[in-house]
Amino acid sequence: MKYLVFKNISLLIWIVIGCYTAKAQSLLDSTALDNLGEKDKPALLTQLAERSRINGDYKGAIAKAQQSADLALRFKNLTEAAKAYTAMVNVYSTTKQFALSKKISDTTLILAQQSRQPIALAYAYYAQALFYNAIDNTEQITKYCQLALKSLGQKYDPYLSAKIYYQLYMLNSRWDDVKNVNKYAQAATENALKTNDYNLLSNCYIALSVAADYNYTGTKNEMLRDSIIYYLNKVQSLYQQYPKYVARKTYGISCINSADYYLRYFSDTDREAKANAIRYASMANEVMKGAINGEEIRASSLGILSEYAKRDKNFVMAEGYLQEAYNVLKAKKVPYYYTLINVVSSLSNFYEQRGNYEKALEFQKKATEYNSKLFDEKRTLNAQKLEVQYEAEKKNNEVQLLKQSEKYAQQQKYLYIGIAIASLLGLIFMFRSYHFRLRYSLQREKQLHLEKQDAELQMKLEKEEQARLKVEQLLLESQQQQLQKEVMANQLQLEHKKEMLFQIKEKLSDNHQLNINKIWNEELLLDNDFEEAKFQIQQVHPEFFALLNQRAQQKLTSLDLKLCAYLHLKMDTKKIAQLMHIEAKSVRMSRYRVKQKLGLDKEEDLNLFLQKMA
Template sequence: MKYLALKNLIFLTGIFFCCFKAGAQTMLDSTALGNLSEKDKPALLIQLAERSRINGDYMGAIAKAQQGAALALKFKNFIEATKAYTVKVSVYATTKQFILAKKASDSTLSLAQQSRKPIALAYAYYAQALFYNAIDNSEKITKYCQLALKSLGKEPEPYLSARIYYQLYMLNSRRDDVKNVNKYAIAATENALKTTDYNLLSNCYIALSVAADYNYAGTKKEVFRDSVLYYLNKAQNLYQQYPKYVARKTYSIACINSADYYLRYFPDTDQQAKANAIRYASMANEVMKGAINGEEIRASSLGILSEYARRDKNFIMAEAYLQEAYSIMVSKKVPYYYTLINVVTALSNFYEQRGNYEKALEFQKKTTEYSNKLFDEKKTLNAQKLEVQYEAEKKNNEVKLLKQREQYARQQKYLYIGIAIASLLGLIFMFRSYHFRLRYSLQREKQLHLEKQDAELQMKFEKEEQARLKAEQLLLESQQQQLQKEVMANQLQLEHKKEMLFQIKEKLSDNHQLNINKIWNEELLLDNDFEEAKFQIQQVHPEFFSLLNQRAQQKLTSLDLKLCAYLHLKMDTKKIAQLMHIEAKSVRMSRYRVKQKLGLDKEEDLNLFLQNMA
């Protein structure tokens, strides 16, 4: 079964399980609120809201954050109010309520600007980064994280710095940017070590294990492979030392990643690695029983256990683990389709390998069904993200426009003051200025009039030039067409003469007695006929032959083209036979062949077709 990958697990951890308040790790209890004054209650309410959020009680988290924000605003404590709204942004982002997340992040920024405190601005920028992380806008995530870190420059806050660096680490792990994954995982851990937030520190250790896994994949150095397990053990040790302060899901992710480590890096024959993997996968499954939103991790741990059972050829247990994983995933009101698809795919493959094709087909159909639902879910979420992003950009543009208008109003105010002063000074030179403007106006009018005349002359010249060029072009085209007509006519006559001479040569070579006078008289008669035809040939359309070739379904020979020209000139069969020195029967056969090449039906008249070609 394809279980959750290391970097995907750590990504989930970052969203759900960072405690919000750095400082002493005391047990949070709502009963403690009664012992505090209203002025001191917001800080505790925010911690309680964050604790509810981590445990999956999102409605309770929103209610406590809202109560904390209201009390903080009552005493104009904008910093605590900003923190309260940051919790709300985190909840709305986690539950994919993008519109509410955007409204809460804008409120956070507004409160921070009222406080004018760097720490409040840092929380507000971090809230903006959380919102843009929810809608997958990498550019904005980086921008607001950098702004948050810049705001913290004067007032170091290790806890918030760790969360910001952790956010940047998650962003770069999605990009597989190994250099920045290492950079930000180290920075997050260094800051987390300065706090007493053990859950945050545990997450950072898991981040370092992911960075080590990247490093090993790129270098194959065993020191990096060993570092993966080293940092995961540190995360697990924190849970053993401080079980009340490290979330169960954080610990179970460290366990499942450890099991994954042994599964990927050790051979099947290593019994110790196998025992460790099974132990860690079992611990992850056991820890997450009854936990809110723990189904994905339990399914992944069962997938690992199923894999080892399959390797041991214990197919009954392998099937049982997969079926349990399937039951866990479908029990969710809104299933996590990625893991559910992996589970049913594994079941389909398992039954196919066991020869139970009916069940294999059943789970394959479920794979298709869940894939379609996942696609629909992603499509809906993407549409919501695009809509919210559009509205966010629209609102940002409106804010920029308002700021520009405000700046313009200030500039306008200063301008009016300057104008008033300039007006007082200008009264002294009013007459001279008026005289100068009048003279300048007259000169300008005269100049415009001259420019207008020049433009009209230029336009007239261009029109005349265009008319002359057009006339020349028409003349050249007419001359070219006439030359083409004459060339075609002369070519036909030359070809006829060539044929005649060739016939005389053949007869002379065969010692035939020739009547030269008879041939001469016949040729004079044909020349007279051809001179009459020549005038008609010159009227043939210049594109006559090209149009014929375009229409022909088979290639036309030069004799075919010559015959078409004669037919177009309305010559009879006898005259065409004399001109082409062939029998009248051959002319009729050539006509039939040309008609076929042109694709004409039997009923169509070739002469009429050639006449229409012009």
């Protein structure tokens, strides 16, 4: 009977627990969906799907997860879609639908790779680990769990980290790897403590109790033995504190494990241990009544109660517990054959010990029958696993072949690129060679052109030198003309002075009362006017007198030139008469005479002619 209990407990701990974790938020009522927009529904639907899965409603879990995935894909939320598909993979893996589990896990991975989001990739890798856990491919479980943890290194998610570490814990518990069992159970618990998921945390405490069991078995240290019940009590405390957030099955497992703890590690005479074992076994049996998929826990609890009844020599009660366990398991549509075989074997042994060989034979035949069914079931499952694994490996090989082909194509592409580059370099070399020869030819031509330009420049410089000499010659001629003009202007002034002195002499002879000061002042004014006139004629109109002499048909006297100069300066007749010390009448006559010498018609204006000529 003790074998029955221990075997059931092992199955519950190592196989069943991992399928019943969920976020505390998933316990929200489905009516909360009505208060959310379509875009916000996928996250809650995934949580509700997880809640349904925990409670054994696999059909409802698939429906909610599918609805979540459809909504998430509609709004292009690939991360939430990956979470929803992972929930579906979990259901299909639990219900041994290996083909669907593989299909959805691959879809999840494709979506996650498209999203390039670390969280989405982590969920996709976890989905792959769930699938390979269902078909017992330990190498792939480890691979994808490590990939998931690597993705979570980019963006931390304590909930998913706890589940991944829990998966690794279960894997190492199959191998009885005590070191890794402790390592991963501790890591799972540390991450679960950072979440509000009390059900996940409860399962992690159960994992720590199993690790403590391993440690005690290896060391026989009573402190480690007490750690087993310490962690199981933590689970029961969480259930009492948060009954809505810890699954009944999780609580039932902790109770049945506590009962098994007292059964295995305490003597038959320890009444307190016996009372605790019976209490925990009864609690497990009671809490799982009416629960979906709770038959195995109930059968285990009844097995423990039967063992204690047998120790008390209460064979009627012991038989009753075993019969009840048998009826509970037999009522399930698809029985747990492992537990059912143990129950019927225990009944066969019980009846054999009691001398009821007919009953013993009957249940022994049932044990044989169930063993045959278990064998068929295992063979069918193994065939399915092998088929799915074959398909998975085939697909993986195809992917590897495609990758290899792609790699060869890439290498071929690089080869063609290398050839193209080499050809291009050859063309560039040929072009550069041609370009060098062309450049040399152009440089030679340019050099010849520069030499030609130098010769032309030399000729140009010689011409410019000749032009400069010519300009200097013209400048000298201009200076000579300027000197001649100054001489003429000075002669005009001298003549004027001479004439003025002559007039003073005559006035002195005729009139001894001559006002010398008045004459001097007038002469100073006339000198200033004349100086101004001379400057304008010399500087502004240097060719004036030369042009007059060229135009004149008869030779112009110095007085004619003087009159033309005064007229050119727009002086009136009165002022000209003062400067020339003649009468105004004489000025008009001189104008007429100059006009004739210049060959002007009567209608032409001498003043206008002189202005235009300037």
